[in-house]
Amino acid sequence: MYVHEERPMLDYSYPLNPLTNNYGFYPQGNGMISHGEAELTSLPVHVALEGRELWDKFSNIGTEMLITKTGRRMFPSCKVTVTGLNPKVKYVVMMDMVPFDNNKYKWNRDHWELSGKSEPHLSSRFFIHPDSPALGERWMQYPISFHKLKLTNNTLNSNGLVILHSMHKYQPRLHIVQAPDPCRAQPGAYLRFTFPEAAFIAVTAYQNHEITKLKIDNNPFAKGFRDNGLNRKRFRDKDVQGKQGSGQQQSKTQSHQAGPSDSDEEADETVSSSVESHVLHSPDMKAPPTATSNPFISAFMNGGAGQQVWTQSPTSHQPQHTLNSNNRDSTRLSSLQYICASLPAGGRTLVAPQQQQDIQGIHSPAAHQAYPIQPDMDQSLPLPPKLSRVNLPENALRSLEMGSVLDHLNPWPLSNILNRIHARAEASGNAGKAVQGQPQHEQLPLVLERDTRPPFFPAAQDCGTTPYANQCSGPSEKPGGVISANKSICFQMISVRLIFVFVFSLATS
DNA sequence: TCCACTAGCACTTTTGAAGGGA
DNA sequence: ATCCCTTCAAAAGTGCTAGTGG
Numbered sequence: 416m417y418v419h420e421e422r423p424m425l426d427y428s429y430p431l432n433p434l435t436n437n438y439g440f441y442p443q444g445n446g447m448i449s450h451g452e453a454e455l456t457s458l459p460v461h462v463a464l465e466g467r468e469l470w471d472k473f474s475n476i477g478t479e480m481l482i483t484k485t486g487r488r489m490f491p492s493c494k495v496t497v498t499g500l501n502p503k504v505k506y507v508v509m510m511d512m513v514p515f516d517n518n519k520y521k522w523n524r525d526h527w528e529l530s531g532k533s534e535p536h537l538s539s540r541f542f543i544h545p546d547s548p549a550l551g552e553r554w555m556q557y558p559i560s561f562h563k564l565k566l567t568n569n570t571l572n573s574n575g576l577v578i579l580h581s582m583h584k585y586q587p588r589l590h591i592v593q594a595p596d597p598c599r600a601q602p603g604a605y606l607r608f609t610f611p612e613a614a615f616i617a618v619t620a621y622q623n624h625e626i627t628k629l630k631i632d633n634n635p636f637a638k639g640f641r642d643n644g645l646n647r648k649r650f651r652d653k654d655v656q657g658k659q660g661s662g663q664q665q666s667k668t669q670s671h672q673a674g675p676s677d678s679d680e681e682a683d684e685t686v687s688s689s690v691e692s693h694v695l696h697s698p699d700m701k702a703p704p705t706a707t708s709n710p711f712i713s714a715f716m717n718g719g720a721g722q723q724v725w726t727q728s729p730t731s732h733q734p735q736h737t738l739n740s741n742n743r744d745s746t747r748l749s750s751l752q753y754i755c756a757s758l759p760a761g762g763r764t765l766v767a768p769q770q771q772q773d774i775q776g777i778h779s780p781a782a783h784q785a786y787p788i789q790p791d792m793d794q795s796l797p798l799p800p801k802l803s804r805v806n807l808p809e810n811a812l813r814s815l816e817m818g819s820v821l822d823h824l825n826p827w828p829l830s831n832i833l834n835r836i837h838a839r840a841e842a843s844g845n846a847g848k849a850v851q852g853q854p855q856h857e858q859l860p861l862v863l864e865r866d867t868r869p870p871f872f873p874a875a876q877d878c879g880t881t882p883y884a885n886q887c888s889g890p891s892e893k894p895g896g897v898i899s900a901n902k903s904i905c906f907q908m909i910s911v912r913l914i915f916v917f918v919f920s921l922a923t924s
Numbered sequence: 925t926c927c928a929c930t931a932g933c934a935c936t937t938t939t940g941a942a943g944g945g946a
Numbered sequence: 947a948t949c950c951c952t953t954c955a956a957a958a959g960t961g962c963t964a965g966t967g968g
Binding site for chain 2: 948949950951952953954955956957958959960961962963964965966967968
């Protein structure tokens with residue numbers, strides 16, 4: 416199982432709600448928290464995957480997620496409930512996909528079977544939740560939805576998509592990153608949660624008709640295919656001409672009896688109750704006037720825009736002048752989610768209890784008792800505020816891609832980045848004031864000296880035994896793997912730089 | 925021939941601008 | 947001038963399917 420477990424001492428709770436899995440994190444309060452470790456890791460953080468009923472339906476059949484060149488949303492989408500955060504501390508929440516195993520799959524008539532070894536995993540690209548950063552109380556107020564996360568098989572995409580291999584199995588992974596607090600000169604920590612029950616096989620066309628049927632029944636966008644697709648003109652015409660259904664239509668007829676009634680509500684709730692994601696920009700998007708409403712984006716625009724932007728007033732953002740320009744390079748510059756890649760192996764991965772037992776063979780009922788929960792899943796929550804799409808200035812992203820070639824040889828673990836922020840906060844003396852002066856940032860070298868001081872975070876573990884070995888170990892030995900490995904390194908280089916600016920912006924926002 | 929993949933289609937939902945009324 | 951509500955067209959998200967290429 417591809418779970419990067421760094422601290423076997425971690426404790427996990429059992430599911431507390433029959434419809435959700437709650438993954439709790441309870442560090443043992445016996446002084447095991449290392450020096451300088453941030454508050455996040457000392458909190459009883461619970462994460463629960465919403466819509467377990469639907470996920471289970473898919474999982475029982477064998478979840479498939481369509482991936483396309485232009486990107487396809489997940490259905491069901493990942494929506495999680497988080498509890499146990501510090502309500503007054505800012506966090507960044509993001510998601511990526513990690514390989515479920517080392518295998519490649521193929522569909523054989525009516526079942527999935529193994530089809531050899533998996534392709535080298537492309538470095539992860541994060542989908543950063545648009546509300547990031549936000550206070551813990553906000554994250555706990557509403558379920559956190561990632562329904563706008565898109566999957567693609569296009570390794571060259573520039574539209575903020577998560578890249579996957581077709582016919583490979585993946586599972587979602589949630590990251591909660593504590594924004595560094597400059598005033599307290601304390602670095603941020605982060606937690607990771609994987610969702611094995613949401614594992615899926617990425618496909619370019621649905622293989623299992625049962626999955627297709629489930630999607631049609633539950634996804635409101637696919638309503639037009641309900642009632643055996645007879646709503647559609649094409650099928651109506653065919654019906655009139657003698658009901659000469661296609662193979663797929665026939666297959667639907669075999670089992671499709673359920674109306675849209677119940678599933679409608681379920682699906683509608685899934686789609687409508689979520690928060691809008693921000694897609695930082697694709698060339699065909701208009702720049703909305705609310706582009707700077709997100710403080711993170713504002714911070715990023717200020718903090719990551721490179722020299723050209725440093726000279727601007729923080730309030731002088733003109734989102735309509737950003738990536739939506741006709742600049743021909745804009746197609747390769749897009750969202751932060753897309754560019755952010757490959758979180759290093761420095762965090763803590765929390766897995767489902769059963770999975771945890773598989774790995775470590777441990778139980779922890781005490782944890783459950785210690786923190787009897789938490790979210791009332793039946794309680795209706797107010798709809799979260801909606802956000803408009805936001806854009807990043809092109810030069811902000813471009814400047815981040817410019818850096819030392821050496822960077823890709825030693826990508827920074829997130830912990831190192833946070834340590835560096837901490838060091839910088841210390842060096843600045845009064846970080847809260849220092850960060851107000853934007854020009855100071857301009858003077859920061861893009862390529863910072865490394866490892867000049869001991870880390871405050873646990874150093875990234877050697878990832879040779881993890882599924883991310885491909886990311887960390889450089890070019891693959893396979894001839895075909897060199898290119899993808901180089902791509903991976905390139906993504907890493909960009910992403911680490913972005914993460915740095917991103918987190919640093921958090922510290923200063 | 926098989927299989928993975930793509931592009932375009934028809935359909936539905938979502939979004940946001942525009943307009944009108946209080 | 948502002949706010950709220952309704953309307954409507956465009957954009958975006960679905961699975962389907964014919965066709966392509968290895």
